[in-house]
Amino acid sequence: MHLPPLDVAVYPVVTMSHGRHGGRSVRPSSAVSSSSSSSTSSQPRVASPDFSSIQKIIRNVFRSSKITVQQAERLQGRLYQVYLARLADGSSLILKCPPNYTTRSLRHEKHGLETERKTLETLREYTQLPVPQVIKYDSHGGSFGSPFLLMSHVPGRRLSELSSYLSASERNAIDRALGAYVRTLSSLSATQFGMTHRVFAKKGSSSWREAFLALLESVLRDAEDMLVTVPYDSIRYYVGRHSHFLDEVTEPRLVALNVCDPQNVLVDEETKQVTGLIGFTNVIWGDALMSGGITDGSEAFFEGFGECPARTGGVKSRQLIYTTYRATVQIAAQHYRPHLGIDELEARRSLTYALNELAQM
Known part of the structure; x- marks a missing residue:
């Protein structure tokens, strides 16, 4: 992969101001389990993967028909469709797909999956930050018909x-x-x-x-x-x-x-x-x-x-x-x-x- 020339630099440290800063507002989020019988979207470019589609994607990525997805859980996301796939060997993967066809996107959000893939690969190469590892990015989606990003699962x-x-x-x-x-x-x-x-x-x-x-x-x-x-x-x-x-x-x-x-x-x-x-x-x-x-x-x-x-x-x-x-x-x-x-x-x-x-x- 071609990366732009990156140089690790450090800003000069100055004496920290001890002024007051406002806190963040937070809202609780929850995970929603996806049903294995849910149907995929009729829109091929922005399909919502069902259980069998998720297992097929993962098997195709690893080129192994022996990999078994035991559970696929839909996680709450503000824009993208995100799934937690738990495998039979005890490991877990994250599958991220574009928004479904009913979701409106802003202009700067059009290249989100590509941005995340390139950013994560850069961070894994140049830093020790605790971020997911990109396993596969497919801009076309192959037989699935929709772009997807498959990543390692970070616990927490x-x-x-x-x-x-x-x-x-x-x-x-x-x-x-x-x-x-x-x-x-x-x-x-x-x-x-x-x-x-x-x-x-x-x-x-x-x-x-x-x-x-x-x-x-x-x-x-x-x-x-x-x-x-x-x-x-x-x-x-x-x-x-x-x-x-x-x-x-x-x-x-x-x-x-x-x-x-x-x-x-x-x-x-x-x-x-x-x-x-x-x-x-x-x-x-x-x-x-x-x-x-x-x-x-x-x-x-x-x-x-x-x-x-x-x-x-x-x-x-x-x-x-x-x-x-x-x-x-x-x-x-x-x-x-x-x-x-x-x-x-x-x-x-x-x-x-x-x-x-x-x-x-």
Whole structure:
């Protein structure tokens, strides 16, 4: 596999600011067992695999008819169809498939499986992070007829399921570990800016300003397609007015936007330690300040990260620009997929706050 030139670098450590940072809001998630008698979708490009399809996929990947899937469990996912396959030998695999044909996707979500595959392979090669191993990625799906990503299973319960049972010290330890993991992620660099599938195809941007404005315009058009009410003119104007601060970012860093989402952090139920990170479909190469966890990181998170970014000058402007982007994505996603449980009012408050702050700077 051809990877973009990557250089592991470390940001200089500065004295950490001990200011207060808001905590994350978490929502419980649950797993839903899939029935072995459920039928596959009539849409071949976005089929929902039944039990026999899952077993066939796994047997084809390993080229063995002796492999037996004892149980296939549908896991809760916000967009993709995710299955936990338990094999007769006691091992487990994760099968990830595109959304079914009734699910609307935003523009930046179109290449999610490809992004996750390339990101995981990069992380397995250049870091020691606890992430799944890619076993097989098939962009066509063969006889299954739909793309799929087959991965190793990382043990642990989602942080979203355990969060309410954690003590303050246990949560601080988890945040500290996440800070260190985000530091490792953002130490990886590439030669171009932009979405992962474009960077790996050497079709990325030479400037972060160009790449980010393209991302923002993409989600604004998503919102326009659904007639979502947001202040389009204000977003474009105030982000454009401060966009020169994006030129301060001269080296593309790996930015995993959802890495600290409680649904993407796996924790050992007994030790309360982080066992794995999952959900790398939303990864770009850009400004490390945009990485998941940094905007609302706790004091313990920044202890693990090694520094707390100064919230002044160009850094503050960039953070407000990224808040504008994230809020707009959340608002648009809520209209595309209302079942996500996104707090749209909170997203709109964040958007209003960011635009007001940008207007006063």
